Amino acid sequence: MQLRYNFRLYPTPGQCAALARAFGCARTVFNDGLRARQQAHAAGLPHLSDGELSQRVITEAKKTPERAWLGEVSAVVLQQALADLNTAYRNFFASLSGKRKGPSIAPPRFRSRKDNRQAIRFTRNARFSITAGGKLRLPKIGDVTVTWSRRLPSEPSSVTVVKDAAGRYFASFVVDVAAEPLPQTAAEVGIDLGLTHFAVLSDGRKIDNPRFLRRTERRLRKAQQALSRTAKGSNNSKKATVTLACAHARVADARRDFAHKLSTRIIRENQAVVVEDLCVKGLARTRLATSVHDAGWSAFVNMLEYKAARYGRTLVKIDRWFPSSKLCSACGALAGSMPLNVRSWACPCGASHDRDVNAAQNILAAGRAERLNACGGTVRPAA
Known part of the structure; x- marks a missing residue:
């Protein structure tokens, strides 16, 4: 490759x-x-x-x-x-x-x-x-x-x-680059990408969202204001433009570094990784556009994809319309309407779920069902 x-x-x-x-x-x-x-x-x-x-x-x-x-x-x-x-x-x-x-x-x-x-x-x-x-x-x-x-x-x-x-x-x-297969491991993980937490894994781990752009909004706003006060085409305008570009470059570099380190760690720890095929372009048209772009989901999934191919791992993408959040990972029952502000819920079967962890577990189960080596085996993880 x-x-x-x-x-x-x-x-x-x-x-x-x-x-x-x-x-x-x-x-x-x-x-x-x-x-x-x-x-x-x-x-x-x-x-x-x-x-x-x-x-x-x-x-x-x-x-x-x-x-x-x-x-x-x-x-x-x-x-x-x-x-x-x-x-x-x-x-x-x-x-x-x-x-x-x-x-x-x-x-x-x-x-x-x-x-x-x-x-x-x-x-x-x-x-x-x-x-x-x-x-x-x-x-x-x-x-x-x-x-x-x-x-x-x-x-x-x-x-x-x-x-x-x-x-x-x-x-x-x-x-x-030649393929460099890593030693086989039995671990598999499903990943639910979000904004409150950048990633929630099916084993219960939650990766905080760094929000690199949000953390530097004050610095970026000052640099943008300094640029707007300069005369267009002047030397001061050129200097202010470079200052603003450097501030944005630091944000992009930090986001890229975070995605590289996290994707490498996940690929090394797991034999199979399952994610949702999110429509980031559609989400970027909503009122959450700034937060969606700041998260950088597409770049993270692309890194998972090429690193999985390089190191002999398996990456599975499931349908974005799969009801991962409202499906009980214990009994498979589908809950009714569930607003986004509901972060935990209980199933009639008696199981209590964290919404994001439950979604990650269902994503892993759906990915196992799509893999060829899952035929005839146990697909849904234990409760």
């Missing part, structure tokens, strides 16, 4: 200027290619092929005075920008024809130099390398200092240099 390994970069001022030039050239090629295809479509001409588009917006454009500066950056960067455009169009056409599952995809749109995130990609054809001194050597940019927090498991096939809104630079390596 392929994974991404991210590391922090610390380019010199000259290298920052070279990276900014590369960002601008890649953005220009992408926009030129998009404009050429839009004009061909408006004129009723056939769809431009990938090779013809590359010849027009890169090879021939370099020979003109208006685009001669495209030759100052690596040609691989320009080709990869055009490859991103071609991929976007293929996904759009596949979505229109119904070949691509999931929500519909909009056609590609122009990239702006004011975007918070800028990125360029180098493949093996660019001959990037890691020097003996541990620096990342990029063509026409130089040797960039890297903070190696861990070793790469294999030779990277590509590297993407990213500049975020906070002005930080990162190198994202794509590497092939």
Whole structure:
């Protein structure tokens, strides 16, 4: 399987200027290619092929005075920008024809130099390398200092240099990782994700919701107010924008770190993990949108998914409409209407339930029922 390994970069001022030039050239090629295809479509001409588009917006454009500066950056960067455009169009056409599952995809749109995130990609054809001194050597940019927090498991096939809104630079390596199965264990767990507690496990454990965004609302509000008091386009406005972006970046980093540590611990402790297939996009349209985004359920489940595949574990997703909260985990009786403010309830069979723990136990039982090795065995856990 392929994974991404991210590391922090610390380019010199000259290298920052070279990276900014590369960002601008890649953005220009992408926009030129998009404009050429839009004009061909408006004129009723056939769809431009990938090779013809590359010849027009890169090879021939370099020979003109208006685009001669495209030759100052690596040609691989320009080709990869055009490859991103071609991929976007293929996904759009596949979505229109119904070949691509999931929500519909909009056609590609122009990239702006004011975007918070800028990125360029180098493949093996660019001959990037890691020097003996541990620096990342990029063509026409130089040797960039890297903070190696861990070793790469294999030779990277590509590297993407990213500049975020906070002005930080990162190198994202794509590497092939072999499966590393962990020792077999009999433990299985069901997880009920929520807002009061981030996760409630079927064994009764409750993981508190860190609420990283809520805890830093005062700092973010002050940074936003300081930005609103500056003149638009001034140097003070740019500084305030970076300050606000750094505050948001700290929140995102803390949330990502929490999700990584928790998902790794759950995968290591359990042979099978069962979660609900939540519709986070729909929940984000409610009045709880801020809390839903702050929880980061989708990122957490995605981490569980790829870590389970890497370490030989099983991840099961059950239907989001499964009545996990109102179903008695002891006798299987379905309770009536139950408002959200009811956090504990008693079943006529005599069992008393914590709503979240009961939901996690029912999620585990439903996941066992869907697994092939559960056929003929005991599905519902003991009371």
